Amino acid sequence: xxxxxxxxxxxxxxxxxxxxxxxxxxxxxxxxxxxxxxxxxxxxxxxxxxxxxxxxxxxxxxxxxxxxxxxxxxxxxxxxxxxxxxxxxxxxxxxxxxxxxxxxxxxxxxxxxxxxxxxxxxxxxxxxxxxxxxxxxxxxxxxxxxxxxxxxxxxxxxxxxxxxxxxxxxxxxxxxxxxxxxxxxxxxxxxxxxxxxxxxxxxxxxxxxxxxxxxxxxxxxxxxxxxxxxxxxxxxxxxxxxxxxxxxxxxxxxxxxxxxxxxxxxxxxxxxxxxxxxxxxxxxxxxxxxxxxxxxxxxxxxxxxxxxxxxxxxxxxxxxxxxxxxxxxxxxxxxxxxxxxxxxxxxxxxxxxxxxxxxxxxxxxxxxxxxxxxxxxxxxxxxxxxxxxxxxxxxxxxxxxxxxxxxxxxxxxxxxxxxxxxxxxxxxxxxxxxxxxxxxxxxxxxxxxxxxxxxxxxxxxxxxxxxxxxxxxxxxxxxxxxxxxxxxxxxxxxxxxxxxxxxxxxxxxxxxxxxxxxxxxxxxxxxxxxxxxxxxxxxxxxxxxxxxxxxxxxxxxxxxxxxxxxxxxxxxxxxxxxxxxxxxxxxxxxxxxxxxxxxxxxxxxxxxxxxxx
Amino acid sequence: xxxxxxxxxxxxxxxxxxxxxxxxxxxxxxxxxxxxxxxxxxxxxxxxxxxxxxxxxxxxxxxxxxxxx
Numbered sequence: 001x002x003x004x005x006x007x008x009x010x011x012x013x014x015x016x017x018x019x020x021x022x023x024x025x026x027x028x029x030x031x032x033x034x035x036x037x038x039x040x041x042x043x044x045x046x047x048x049x050x051x052x053x054x055x056x057x058x059x060x061x062x063x064x065x066x067x068x069x070x071x072x073x074x075x076x077x078x079x080x081x082x083x084x085x086x087x088x089x090x091x092x093x094x095x096x097x098x099x100x101x102x103x104x105x106x107x108x109x110x111x112x113x114x115x116x117x118x119x120x121x122x123x124x125x126x127x128x129x130x131x132x133x134x135x136x137x138x139x140x141x142x143x144x145x146x147x148x149x150x151x152x153x154x155x156x157x158x159x160x161x162x163x164x165x166x167x168x169x170x171x172x173x174x175x176x177x178x179x180x181x182x183x184x185x186x187x188x189x190x191x192x193x194x195x196x197x198x199x200x201x202x203x204x205x206x207x208x209x210x211x212x213x214x215x216x217x218x219x220x221x222x223x224x225x226x227x228x229x230x231x232x233x234x235x236x237x238x239x240x241x242x243x244x245x246x247x248x249x250x251x252x253x254x255x256x257x258x259x260x261x262x263x264x265x266x267x268x269x270x271x272x273x274x275x276x277x278x279x280x281x282x283x284x285x286x287x288x289x290x291x292x293x294x295x296x297x298x299x300x301x302x303x304x305x306x307x308x309x310x311x312x313x314x315x316x317x318x319x320x321x322x323x324x325x326x327x328x329x330x331x332x333x334x335x336x337x338x339x340x341x342x343x344x345x346x347x348x349x350x351x352x353x354x355x356x357x358x359x360x361x362x363x364x365x366x367x368x369x370x371x372x373x374x375x376x377x378x379x380x381x382x383x384x385x386x387x388x389x390x391x392x393x394x395x396x397x398x399x400x401x402x403x404x405x406x407x408x409x410x411x412x413x414x415x416x417x418x419x420x421x422x423x424x425x426x427x428x429x430x431x432x433x434x435x436x437x438x439x440x441x442x443x444x445x446x447x448x449x450x451x452x453x454x455x456x457x458x459x460x461x462x463x464x465x466x467x468x469x470x471x472x473x474x475x476x477x478x479x480x481x482x483x484x485x486x487x488x489x490x491x492x493x494x495x496x497x498x499x500x501x502x503x504x505x506x507x508x509x510x511x512x513x514x515x516x517x518x519x520x521x522x523x524x525x526x527x528x529x530x531x532x533x534x535x536x537x538x539x540x541x542x543x544x545x546x547x548x549x550x551x552x553x554x555x556x557x558x559x560x561x562x563x564x565x566x567x568x569x570x571x572x573x574x575x576x577x578x579x580x581x582x583x584x585x586x587x588x589x590x591x592x593x594x595x596x597x598x599x600x601x602x603x604x605x606x607x608x609x610x611x612x613x
Numbered sequence: 614x615x616x617x618x619x620x621x622x623x624x625x626x627x628x629x630x631x632x633x634x635x636x637x638x639x640x641x642x643x644x645x646x647x648x649x650x651x652x653x654x655x656x657x658x659x660x661x662x663x664x665x666x667x668x669x670x671x672x673x674x675x676x677x678x679x680x681x682x
Contacts, residue, residue, distance in 0.1 A: 110646075110647065110650070113647070113650035113651060114650075116650060116651065116655070117650050117654050117655070120654070120655045120658050120659075121621060121654065121658050123658065123662060124617065124618070124621045124658055124661060124662065124665075125621075127662050127665055127666070128617060128618060128665065132669070246652070250648070253644065253647060254644070257644070284644050284646075284647040285644075286646065324666075324669075324670055324673070327665070327666040327669055327670070328663075328666045330662060330666070331659070331662035331663045331665070331666050334658060334659050334662050335659050335663075338655050338656075338658075338659050341655060342651065342652045342655050342656075345647075345650075345651040345652075346651075
């Protein structure tokens with residue numbers, strides 16, 4: 001098939017191509033639904049869903065492979081804003097957003113809504129402070145910007161280190177998510193699932209660089225949003241909240257608030273099961289007191305500023321044709337992300353209500369334990385240790401504090417709880433896979449690109465030829481991917497926790513030098529260096545100190561409620577202070593650099609770094 | 614732009630600080646504090662970005678620095 005992946009003709013036919021693709025996916029979904037009626041087993045439906053989508057992504061990846069520099073690093077800077085928005089949305093919404101977030105809201109209630117607010121509001125910062133200016137700059141990677149704006153190899157190197165630390169933390173979380181889903185769908189051990197997930201990820205990003213990743217990410221977005229929305233609409237209709245759940249689920253929230261005191265949510269569990277939790281937090285009522293409010297806003301702050309400093313997201317805005325497109329592309333990204341995020345609380349609400357409302361046939365709280373134990377989904381999930389029931393008061397009736405589960409399974413298990421056909425579960429598994437894979441693709445690419453472009457080409461061997469650079473980038477992808485899978489199979493921390501750490505690392509090291517690089521002409525090299533090193537160093541120290549209160553450098557107790565998922569607040573403050581102080585103590589940057597900063601703020605004209613064909 | 618950042622600040626932080634008090638108000642069936650974090654703030658952000666993108670372009674045109682195809 002001789003397809004050109006560039007040029008006007010191709011861009012104009014994009015909507016048609018993806019419309020056909022969406023139709024094809026829905027047809028596949030329908031086929032599976034029919035086959036299920038004819039008795040295709042649940043196991044095979046799961047396998048077919050995951051395999052089918054993997055093959056499609058790999059197919060797109062292979063077709064759009066490339067060896068041209070601009071196409072490999074920034075997709076030829078020709079991606080239209082709406083499609084770039086979709087690709088960014090897929091890049092952005094990871095296993096954490098898809099699999100873990102609704103579960104977090106389900107289990108921990110209002111405090112976890114901070115993730116939803118933070119992960120959308122961050123885009124305001126990107127649009128106003130960063131994306132258009134970085135696009136004008138014309139760089140390939142984020143350290144490329146830092147290195148050129150401030151000058152010096154050491155600055156570039158420091159930026160590389162921050163990028164690798166943040167992205168690597170993030171990528172292990174994604175590989176964990178793909179591993180979990182693959183393990184469930186194929187019924188294989190988690191450790192093998194991890195490597196299988198990695199294989200799928202590498203096929204897309206290895207061959208075609210940014211261009212292949214862009215077009216697979218658009219495809220993955222379509223799958224993941226369909227997979228997320230269908231169960232919500234289904235539950236809303238079957239629970240009697242109408243065809244427009246987003247406008248009407250308010251009464252479902254109220255119903256939960258009425259039921260909570262009746263069934264005794266908030267009573268601590270008597271038993272405890274390792275790794276699982278009983279539901280003890282109220283659904284919509286925030287905890288009392290200023291500390292809780294403070295924790296909410298600091299988490300929002302971390303997630304927002306982290307969003308605006310994550311290199312794999314910023315990198316996506318280097319691919320638009322113009323500065324204006326970069327701006328509208330940010331708006332489209334947020335729109336596509338919003339579609340999923342404003343659905344997540346609805347999912348958590350319906351999922352909880354169907355479990356606790358005695359008027360619904362699916363409810364389990366308050367029924368006899370024997371009856372609950374005979375349900376198929378309860379058995380399946382308890383078999384793999386993600387759910388447990390203990391009859392603490394031995395009355396034979398299931399109370400809310402006798403039901404233990406792992407929050408990460410809510411999204412995956414909801415269709416089964418609601419008694420939907422298994423084909424929906426297969427769809428959700430494929431969606432979760434798409435979400436985790438698309439983010440992992442973007443992250444791996446960000447790391448490999450920066451190592452091959454900034455470390456190898458700009459620092460180690462400036463004379464390296466194009467072919468060699470791209471080859472290095474591919475080999476590095478393999479090595480980093482394998483490293484990530486190896487770390488993921490150790491299961492150090494949960495999905496949501498690892499993701500929050502990645503955000504905090506990125507904001508501690510990169511946010512201040514990036515923003516001041518665009519907005520403060522006086523900012524200079526020693527200042528930027530201090531900002532990155534002190535920021536990352538302080539953040540890291542604080543994380544270790546909070547996690548190990550007994551070690552010699554440990555703090556007895558976190559400062560004003562800033563625990564390990566909020567350490568970015570400390571890091572970014574240290575980074576800003578040190579950068580400003582050091583900059584003011586050292587001479588201003590040269591005339592040339594100052595003129596460059598002026599240029600960045602003007603959209604028209606050439607990019608700062610001349611583009612090479 | 615400063616106006617946008619102010620609006621952003623209000624809906625990102627100030628509103629949620631008072632979530633507990635706002636929950637006493639009923640907004641089309643939702644407790645208002647919960648609604649703001651589930652949908653309200655998000656809708657504000659999306660609308661804001663599309664506006665921002667248009668306004669910036671208008672400013673570019675006014676000062677004659679817009680990009681020409």
